[in-house]
Every structure is written in structure tokens, then in C-alpha cells.
Amino acid sequence: MKPRILVCNDDGIHGPGLAPLASAMRRLGRVTVVVPDQERSADSHSLTLHKPIRLRRVKPDFYTLNGSPADCARLGILEILKERVDLVVSGINRGYNLGEDVVYSGTVAAAREAVLIDIPAVAFSQDPESKAYAASSSWALKIARQVLSNGLPAGVLLNVNFPSGAVKKPLVVRLGQRIYSKDVTKRSDPRGGHYYWLAGTKVTSVRSKGTDVTTITDGHASVTPLHIDSTDFAMLDTLRTWEF
Numbered sequence: 347m348k349p350r351i352l353v354c355n356d357d358g359i360h361g362p363g364l365a366p367l368a369s370a371m372r373r374l375g376r377v378t379v380v381v382p383d384q385e386r387s388a389d390s391h392s393l394t395l396h397k398p399i400r401l402r403r404v405k406p407d408f409y410t411l412n413g414s415p416a417d418c419a420r421l422g423i424l425e426i427l428k429e430r431v432d433l434v435v436s437g438i439n440r441g442y443n444l445g446e447d448v449v450y451s452g453t454v455a456a457a458r459e460a461v462l463i464d465i466p467a468v469a470f471s472q473d474p475e476s477k478a479y480a481a482s483s484s485w486a487l488k489i490a491r492q493v494l495s496n497g498l499p500a501g502v503l504l505n506v507n508f509p510s511g512a513v514k515k516p517l518v519v520r521l522g523q524r525i526y527s528k529d530v531t532k533r534s535d536p537r538g539g540h541y542y543w544l545a546g547t548k549v550t551s552v553r554s555k556g557t558d559v560t561t562i563t564d565g566h567a568s569v570t571p572l573h574i575d576s577t578d579f580a581m582l583d584t585l586r587t588w589e590f
């Protein structure tokens with residue numbers, strides 16, 4: 347039987363990486379798309395619990411939701427596909443999700459939500475300036491095929507990033523470090539009040555070997571396994587010596 351694949355994202359229905367990823371996945375199985383009805387980047391892993399969410403069927407196997415990326419994965423798996431789903435893919439995001447980005451990323455959160463429901467999942471992201479979604483999608487196809495044939499351990503998702511230009515072979519690496527600007531922009535409104543912009547646009551990447559940050563600057567795609575369990579095991583014994 348053909349695998350059932352759910353495609354989600356956080357860039358919403360108009361995200362440039364959605365159609366190329368969905369069409370690549372159709373070469374592997376039957377695809378259902380559930381995406382936010384507007385851009386929800388940096389929504390992280392929010393779930394909409396305090397207001398109703400509405401699903402809109404755009405065409406067969408294609409839905410939008412006025413909810414978060416994680417809502418899309420959850421509703422897609424539980425309500426639309428009734429858990430008959432072999433793989434969830436998220437993306438391809440317009441913009442990298444490297445290092446600490448995974449904390450904020452809605453793209454990663456949609457994949458993480460799937461893993462919380464025990465469905466294997468992969469998050470795909472690419473250079474924000476690159477338009478090469480079709481080329482990235484052909485790598486996404488190869489990676490998804492491997493996940494379908496090998497499976498993933500419980501609690502693990504894959505986070506994949508594609509650089510701009512001709513993408514070299516994906517390398518398996520750990521998360522690196524990205525440093526965001528700490529700027530907060532404060533402005534005045536016409537009534538004398540204040541408002542703020544959290545821009546966070548300036549990013550410095552720390553180049554250390556074997557990380558996603560370094561790998562993409564060398565022109566390779568990066569593949570990083572992420573675990574749901576964020577316990578710091580190295581700290582457990584030290585912490586047990588503290589007197590609470």
C-alpha cells in the first residue's frame with residue numbers, strides 16, 4: 347500500500363516551499379496537506395486551546411487551518427488522517443532553522459508535534475534568499491524515502507537545512523549556535539504610548555566543526571536528529587549534590 351504522507355508548514359498556504367515539497371512527496375505516496383491559513387513563522391510549539399479553530403478544505407487532500415503549525419500536524423494526524431499516516435514532513439521553510447532556531451521554529455514544531463503522536467517526521471528549511479525549492483525538494487524526497495524505509499526511534503525527528511546554490515550531499519551533524527541581536531526597538535505611538543518591535547534580524551553564526559551552521563556554509567545540506575527529551579543528562583549527577 348502507498349505510504350500516507352502529511353505535509354505541514356509554518357509559512358502558510360502561500361509559502362513558496364509548500365507546493366514543491368508536496369509534489370516531491372507525491373512521488374512517494376498519497377499526500378495530504380494541512381497548513382496555516384496565514385504565515386505563522388516563529389510560532390514555536392504553540393497549540394490553540396482557548397479559541398475554536400476551523401479547518402477549510404481548499405481542494406481534495408488540501409486543507410488550511412486558522413491555527414498554529416503544531417495545530418496543523420495534530421489535526422491532520424488525528425482528525426483528517428485518523429492516525430493512518432506513515433510520515434509527516436514540514437516545510438520547506440523560507441529561512442534556515444539552524445542551532446537555536448529550532449526553539450522558535452514553527453516548521454520544526456509541526457514535525458515535533460507529529461513525533462509526540464508517534465509519527466515519524468522531518469522538518470525542512472532552506473536559505474531565505476534561495477529560490478531553489480525544486481532542487482531542495484529532490485533532496486527532501488531522498489531523505490523522506492530513507493525515513494520511510496528505516497523508520498526513526500521514538501521521540502526523534504529530523505531537522506534538515508538546505509543552503510543556497512548547488513546543494514552538496516547532506517551531512518549528518520549536530521546543532522550549532524546562532525546568536526541573535528538583543529535589540530529591542532521602542533517607538534512612540536500618536537497618543538504618547540509606547541510600542542515595541544522584536545526584530546531579531548541580525549544573526550551571527552558560530553563556526554564550529556560538525557554543526558549544521560558550518561555544514562550549510564560549506565554548501566552541504568545538514569541533517570540533524572532532534573530528541574523530544576531535552577534533559578541535560580550531564581547535569582543530573584551534579585544537580586543531585588545540591589541541597590534543596
Ligand SMILES: [Mg+2]
Pocket residue numbers: 356357386387388439440441453
Ligand atoms: Mg517560516
